[in-house]
Amino acid sequence: MGEVGEGETGRAITNLEYAGTPDSAHLGRRLKAIQEGKSLASLVNERGGWASPKERALEYAVAVLTLAVRLRDPHAEIHLFHLRKSVD
Secondary structure, eight states, rough: OOOHHHHHHHHHHHHHHHHHSSHHHHHHHHHHHHHHHOOOOOOOOOSBBSSSSSSHHHHHHHHHHHHHHHOOTHHHHHHHHHHHHHHO
16 A cells, blocks of 8 residues: 555545535544544553543544545455444
8 A cells, every 4th residue: 555645635534524424424523533633642541442432432443444444545444344343
């Protein structure tokens, strides 16, 4: 996988944010918060578990992996699959 520029990443986030489905829009808003520096500082706590609140940390993890899939990261799809499976 090559490098992805800030412009392509921003367009992918905007596309998610305005995709038309509530789930995609929610993921887009989470990614926009990361872009603006208004997100969780970390997805994990010092013990290696999910940061609190866990639900929000999981939402950010799904959002970031979804973005990585859209940006053609060859490994992101399998991680996203396993994350979603573990949450169900």
